[in-house]
Structures are given as C-alpha cells and as structure tokens.
Amino acid sequence: MTVLSTARRALDSGPVCDNCLGRLVADRSFGLSNDERGRSLRIAVALADDEEFDPPEEPCWVCEDECERFEWWAEQATAAVHGYEFDTYQVGTKVPPLLEENDRLLREDAGLDPEAGELLKSECNREVGKRLGEMTGTTVDFERPDLLVLCDLATDEVEAQVNSAFVYGRYRKLERDVPQTEWPCRECNGTGLDQGSHCDGCDGTGYRYDTSVEQETVPIVEDAMNGDSGTFHGAGREDVDALMLGSGRPFVIEIDEPRKRSIDTDAVQERINEVADGRVEVEGLRLATHDMVERVKELDASKTYRMDVEFAETVDSEAFEGALAELESATVEQETPQRVSHRRAAKTRVRSVYEASGELNGERHATVEIHGEGGLYVKELVSSDDGRTEPSLAGLLGVDAEVTALDVLEVRGEDEPFEQPAFFRDDSGDGDEE
Numbered sequence: 001m002t003v004l005s006t007a008r009r010a011l012d013s014g015p016v017c018d019n020c021l022g023r024l025v026a027d028r029s030f031g032l033s034n035d036e037r038g039r040s041l042r043i044a045v046a047l048a049d050d051e052e053f054d055p056p057e058e059p060c061w062v063c064e065d066e067c068e069r070f071e072w073w074a075e076q077a078t079a080a081v082h083g084y085e086f087d088t089y090q091v092g093t094k095v096p097p098l099l100e101e102n103d104r105l106l107r108e109d110a111g112l113d114p115e116a117g118e119l120l121k122s123e124c125n126r127e128v129g130k131r132l133g134e135m136t137g138t139t140v141d142f143e144r145p146d147l148l149v150l151c152d153l154a155t156d157e158v159e160a161q162v163n164s165a166f167v168y169g170r171y172r173k174l175e176r177d178v179p180q181t182e183w184p185c186r187e188c189n190g191t192g193l194d195q196g197s198h199c200d201g202c203d204g205t206g207y208r209y210d211t212s213v214e215q216e217t218v219p220i221v222e223d224a225m226n227g228d229s230g231t232f233h234g235a236g237r238e239d240v241d242a243l244m245l246g247s248g249r250p251f252v253i254e255i256d257e258p259r260k261r262s263i264d265t266d267a268v269q270e271r272i273n274e275v276a277d278g279r280v281e282v283e284g285l286r287l288a289t290h291d292m293v294e295r296v297k298e299l300d301a302s303k304t305y306r307m308d309v310e311f312a313e314t315v316d317s318e319a320f321e322g323a324l325a326e327l328e329s330a331t332v333e334q335e336t337p338q339r340v341s342h343r344r345a346a347k348t349r350v351r352s353v354y355e356a357s358g359e360l361n362g363e364r365h366a367t368v369e370i371h372g373e374g375g376l377y378v379k380e381l382v383s384s385d386d387g388r389t390e391p392s393l394a395g396l397l398g399v400d401a402e403v404t405a406l407d408v409l410e411v412r413g414e415d416e417p418f419e420q421p422a423f424f425r426d427d428s429g430d431g432d433e434e
C-alpha cells in the first residue's frame with residue numbers, strides 16, 4: 001500500500017489533525033516533524049485527487065486536540081520544576097486508555113499495523129520535552145536525568161520527580177569513639193527519653209555517641225544543596241574506636257530532592273572541616289554521579305593498620321620477630337568472628353596478609369602494623385578469636401594477645417575511584433569492621 005492511499009484512508013476516518021496523520025508515517029523522511037508530515041500528506045492527497053485543500057476545522061477525533069497543547073504542557077512542566085536546579089530531564093506522558101485506543105483504531109482504518117509509525121505517548125514525550133528544554137535551557141537525558149516530569153493527560157496534572165545529587169570525598173577520623181554513621185541510643189531507641197523522662201543511657205541526646213562522620217558531614221552538604229535529607233555511603237567502615245588516618249577512606253554523600261546541584265565543593269569541604277574541628281577531616285570533595293555509590297560500597301581495597309597489642313605473658317623479641325615473619329605473606333583462614341557473628345552468617349573467610357611488622361614496647365606490649373587484603377579481620381589476626389583465626393599472632397606465640405587500640409593508616413589500591421575504576425569486589429556484601 002502506498003503512503004498516499006494510507007493517508008487517504010486515514011483522512012476518510014474523520015477529522016484528523018496534522019500530527020496524528022503524520023505520526024502514521026513517522027518512520028519516513030527524517031528531518032520533518034509529524035505535523036509537517038501530516039500537512040504534506042494532506043496536500044499530496046488534494047493534488048493527486050484534484051480536490052480542494054481543506055484543513056480540518058473540527059477537533060481531531062484521535063487525540064482530541066491534545067497535539068495542540070504541547071506548549072501548554074511544557075509551561076506546566078516548567079512551573080512544576082521551578083526552584084530546582086537541573087541540567088538534564090526526561091518527560092513521560094500518561095495517555096488515557098481512550099486516546100491510546102483511538103491511535104490504534106486510526107491505524108486499523110488506515111490499513112496499518114496497530115503500532116505503526118509513532119504513538120501519541122512518544123510524540124507527547126518528545127514535543128513537550130523539546131519545549132521544556134528550550135524554556136529552561138537544559139537537555140534531555142534518557143539514562144539518568146536530574147529530574148523527571150510526568151504529564152497526566154487525564155487529569156491535566158504534572159508531577160515532578162527530582163533525582164538525588166552526590167558528592168564524593170575521603171574522610172579521616174582523628175578521634176576515637178566516633179562511629180561512621182549515626183548511632184541511635186539503644187535504651188531509648190533514639191528518642192532521648194526513658195518513660196517520659198531524660199534517658200540516662202545517652203544523656204537525653206538520643207545518640208550512643210556524641211557525633212559520627214555522617215553527622216559531621218551530611219548536614220552541611222544537605223544545607224549547601226538545599227535538599228530534604230541525606231545518606232552517607234562509606235567504602236567499608238572502621239571500628240568506632242579506631243582512627244582513620246593517612247589519605248582517608250572514600251565515601252559518597254547522597255542528597256535527596258536537591259534544589260541546588262552545582263555547589264562549590266571546596267567551600268563545603270572547608271566548612272565541614274571548620275565545624276568538625278579536628279574530630280573528622282574531609283579531603284578531595286567533589287561532585288559525583290549516582291554510580292559512585294555502588295562503586296564506593298563495592299570497594300574492597302587493601303588496608304594498613306596500626307595496633308597496640310597487649311600480651312598476657314612476657315614475650316621475647318626473637319619469638320615476636322619470628323611470629324611476625326610467619327604472618328607476613330600468610331594466607332589466613334578466619335571463621336566469622338564471635339563479635340560480629342550475631343549479624344553475619346557463619347562462614348570461613350580466606351584473606352592474605354601482605355606485610356607484617358612491629359616493635360615490642362616493654363615485655364607485654366607491642367605496636368604492630370599489618371597491611372592486609374580487604375575484609376581481613378585484624379583484631380582476630382592478633383587474638384586468634386579462640387582458635388577461629390589461623391594462623392594468628394597469639395597462636396604463633398602461644399601467648400594470649402589482645403588489640404587495645406587500632407588505627408587505619410591507609411585505604412589503598414583505588415586511590416581515586418574517579419580515575420581508577422577497577423576495583424575488587426567484596427564478597428561479604430557490606431563494609432568491614434576490622
């Protein structure tokens with residue numbers, strides 16, 4: 001069937017607008033809009049049949065003149081997203097079943113497949129989207145737009161959905177007893193109240209610890225982006241009582257419903273460091289994309305720890321040096337430590353120790369540095385966890401040993417995830433508390 005006879009049959013079905021007519025052959029002749037295609041067909045039919053050219057005066061039976069409202073919808077969409085900074089968008093259209101059915105009937109009348117050409121929904125998305133882009137100076141993005149706009153043709157309502165914004169950085173934790181994320185008081189469930197009065201467990205604060213890396217960072221980013229809430233995603237986590245030193249640990253902060261996206265990250269970093277006052281420090285803060293959350297969470301970098309170790313009995317330096325030499329380059333088998341077994345399924349982990357060194361300070365004290373594979377439980381590497389970690393420093397010495405202080409000196413191997421996206425996967429599925 002020729003294009004001309006298709007057009008003739010469509011025109012015979014009733015008053016049809018140029019857009020609905022042109023959509024039937026939207027896959028033909030690039031560089032034309034559907035209304036141009038429709039108008040051309042109408043002219044071609046008039047010429048071929050030597051009839052008077054008559055554009056329809058009655059409303060289009062297919063779209064009920066919805067195709068004349070693209071400008072109006074774009075204005076509604078622009079109003080709906082007012083107050084939100086964005087660079088990219090996507091428009092969706094909810095087409096009432098009746099109009100979808102009309103689109104199908106027109107194709108049937110014209111002798112075409114039910115899905116031939118382009119459907120009303122997709123023309124609305126494109127035409128409204130194009131106008132929204134022109135009105136706001138932004139561009140369409142089908143992957144991960146800053147915001148989505150949904151036009152509901154049945155109710156004349158526009159709904160805007162704002163996607164989160166992200167910053168990436170690295171943190172150092174310079175004081176002990178600071179958890180990575182906020183830790184509500186267990187006794188009062190974070191309310192700060194105990195049977196209506198002041199909770200003694202947290203001194204009425206609702207938190208088990210005074211602050212956290214999250215509390216020192218998220219509110220400031222949230223404030224800068226004027227968002228509704230924020231989430232802290234760390235690349236693993238150290239123990240509450242461990243320091244995080246060296247070049248710090250990677251993290252991403254996610255802000256929901258941001259009204260501002262292009263923030264001055266240097267100024268925000270400066271503000272964080274000023275307010276955190278030496279408890280926490282942030283460096284390398286910059287804008288990031290949503291995929292950085294997964295990349296940071298899956299990061300399983302090698303780490304270097306420094307530990308203060310206390311022995312139950314006297315240890316001589318020869319035995320101590322010998323045990324460290326054994327541990328260096330050792331492959332360690334670790335059953336899930338007793339201290340975390342309540343929240344993890346029991347299984348055996350195999351991890352490597354890359355380097356082990358240390359120094360005895362007195363007969364029963366030592367400082368030990370371990371550079372190990374991501375996921376290595378280092379406290380248990382020292383204590384043996386009642387024989388559940390093999391080999392261990394305590395096991396090799398035949399003397400009970402305990403870590404009394406632990407610091408993370410380095411989270412290594414992935415320096416800047418922006419530049420070096422090749423990570424190892426962490427099979428444990430979440431962060432490690434060393």
Ligand SMILES: [Zn+2]
Nearest residue numbers: 017020060063
């Ligand atoms: Zn129409």
Ligand SMILES: [Zn+2]
Nearest residue numbers: 185188199202
């Ligand atoms: Zn409490």
